[in-house]
Amino acid sequence: MTRRPALMLHIVTGDARPITRQISDSITRLIASGDLLPGDALPSVRGLAQQLSINANTVAKAYAELSADGWLLARAGMGLFVAEQRQQLSNDERARRLDAAVDRFVSDVIGLDYPPSVVVERVADELSHFTKRKSA
Structure with a gap:
């Protein structure tokens, strides 16, 4: 079984955005900055939920939204990975x-x-900060 890295995400309880949105925004930012590259594996739903001490359904919803928007790609039996970015x-x-x-x-x-x-x-x-990493 492949070990997946922990994502450095922080949930802010006082943030007006729902937790699902905070997760989505954080992962999108990591991808846009080049900290997460195409093909990089994401933690499992359960793993990220445990890391953040939140409900797994919240993480699953964020991952589903990111997949629907083309940021993530699900590979059957392997998990979620950062997708190649293309303008959709x-x-x-x-x-x-x-x-x-x-x-x-x-x-x-x-x-x-x-x-x-x-x-x-x-x-x-x-x-x-985002432009430099993308072109580097």
Whole structure:
């Protein structure tokens, strides 16, 4: 039996996002950053649930959503693996999702009263972490 590595995920009880979403977002971020590469195995549902001290059904739901979105690939009898990333959304859908994400982001930070240049610089800096690893 293949031993699967532990994922370095943290569940925050005070987070407004459901735990399923926190798991999905964390795994998506690990894949986008290059910390998880195509073909890398993920922990079993039970293993990740035990690691995070949560219900296995919560992990199963997050894994199912990630699989449906093309981030993960299930191999019969072998488990879940990071899928090769390819663009599955139309340009219109990508633009719609970007607009929605930007709208949520602006709503979250507008009350912090930072100049737009500082906000843009911080976002660019955070995104650069992902760009460097993908091209490296």
